[in-house]
Amino acid sequence: MKIIGFIFARGGSKGLPGKNIMKLGGIPLVAHAVRAAKESGLIDRVILSTDDEEIAEVGREYGAEVPFMRPKELASDKTPEWLAWRHAINQLDPFDIFVSLPCTSPLRSGLDVRKCIELYRKGGCDMVVTVREAERHPSFNMVTLNKQGYASLVMPPEKSVSRRQDAAEVFDMTTVAYISSPQFILNHDNIFQGRVKAVEIPKERAVDIDTEFDFKFAEFLLTYKSKR
Numbered sequence: 001m002k003i004i005g006f007i008f009a010r011g012g013s014k015g016l017p018g019k020n021i022m023k024l025g026g027i028p029l030v031a032h033a034v035r036a037a038k039e040s041g042l043i044d045r046v047i048l049s050t051d052d053e054e055i056a057e058v059g060r061e062y063g064a065e066v067p068f069m070r071p072k073e074l075a076s077d078k079t080p081e082w083l084a085w086r087h088a089i090n091q092l093d094p095f096d097i098f099v100s101l102p103c104t105s106p107l108r109s110g111l112d113v114r115k116c117i118e119l120y121r122k123g124g125c126d127m128v129v130t131v132r133e134a135e136r137h138p139s140f141n142m143v144t145l146n147k148q149g150y151a152s153l154v155m156p157p158e159k160s161v162s163r164r165q166d167a168a169e170v171f172d173m174t175t176v177a178y179i180s181s182p183q184f185i186l187n188h189d190n191i192f193q194g195r196v197k198a199v200e201i202p203k204e205r206a207v208d209i210d211t212e213f214d215f216k217f218a219e220f221l222l223t224y225k226s227k228r
Contacts, residue, residue, distance in 0.1 A: 001096040003117065004045050005037035007064060008084050009103050010075040011052025015210050020050075020103045021058045022215065025222045029209065030055060031062035032106035038063065039110025042117050043099060049088045051075035067091065082190060089182045097121075098182050102175040107205045107218060113177050116199050120179040126194025128179040131171035132206040139167045171198065174206040 009020040009030050021028040027035075030048065037046045048059035051070045060066055068091045074084045089098065099117065101108070112130070120128040136142045138155035145151055157167060177199075184194055204225070207218045 001121070003043050003097040003099060004047060004092065004095050005040075005043040005099040005101055005113075006085070006088055007033045007037075007046065007048045007059065007101055007103060008070075008081055008088070009048065009050045009052070009055050009059070010070065010084075011050065011055055012075065012077060014077055016212055016215060019209065019215075020052075020055050024106050024215070024218055027062070028058050029103040029106050030059050030064070032108075033101045033103050034059065034062045034064050036108050036110050036113050037099070037101055040113035040117065041110065042114055044095075047088065047092070049084055082185070085185050089185060095182065098178075098180050098185060100178040104209045105175040105177075105206065106209065107207050107221060108176045108201070109205060112199070112201055112205060116177040116179050119197055119199055124195070125197040126180060126184045126188075127191050127196045128177070129191065129196060129198050130174045130176035130178075130201050130206065131198045132174050132201050132203050134170045134172045137167050137170055171200065173198075174201055175208050176201050176206055 007030060013019040020030050024032065034046055037043045046064045048056065048064040048066045049070045050056050050059070051072055056066045056069065070084060070087065074087055085100065097117065097120065101113065116128050116130060139153060139157040142154045143151040144154055188194060204221055207214060207221060209215050209218055
């Protein structure tokens with residue numbers, strides 16, 4: 001089966017300008033994604049989809065292919081990335097498995113990516129995503145506020161819950177990897193229109209970088225790991 005890894009990295013990040021080519025541990029975030037794809041041992045090609053020439057050049061330097069540029073209308077902060085996925089698929093000859101590896105999760109390992117692909121290849125699902133243990137629970141300590149300022153649980157439990165351990169287990173989705181088929185992405189509009197399975201990733205490898213604080217935390221984790 002032909003497996004293609006995609007890195008979607010637009011140039012207009014508002015939360016952390018220049019995020020995709022910021023250096024973490026000496027190499028840009030986009031390079032961490034390329035490295036994980038190659039270390040998985042299962043991906044045939046690594047394709048970078050970007051609207052930004054500087055990001056494209058950095059991607060090429062670290063081993064990604066940039067056979068096309070993403071149109072500007074598919075690179076705004078309001079454009080669903082799903083549409084960028086479809087655009088990238090349509091630029092290439094037919095292939096079997098689509099793998100998206102966002103730059104925002106640079107602490108993933110090649111083994112994490114491999115596990116996701118292997119789970120998808122076992123069948124029984126349309127999409128594989130990654131998750132980590134949730135820090136808050138919608139039935140225990142996550143609330144909404146109404147117009148009068150009163151708080152209520154996001155998802156009230158069917159029976160009284162006095163300890164988080166008694167609540168149903170929940171997970172946070174992460175951006176470590178998304179695995180699917182080109183056909184599913186072209187014929188559906190979001191992940192949960194299909195059957196979804198998940199691979200749990202340890203918290204220390206599932207950091208999503210959207211802000212400067214996230215980036216600093218990732219630097220701390222990388223330094224801590226190297227000292228150990």
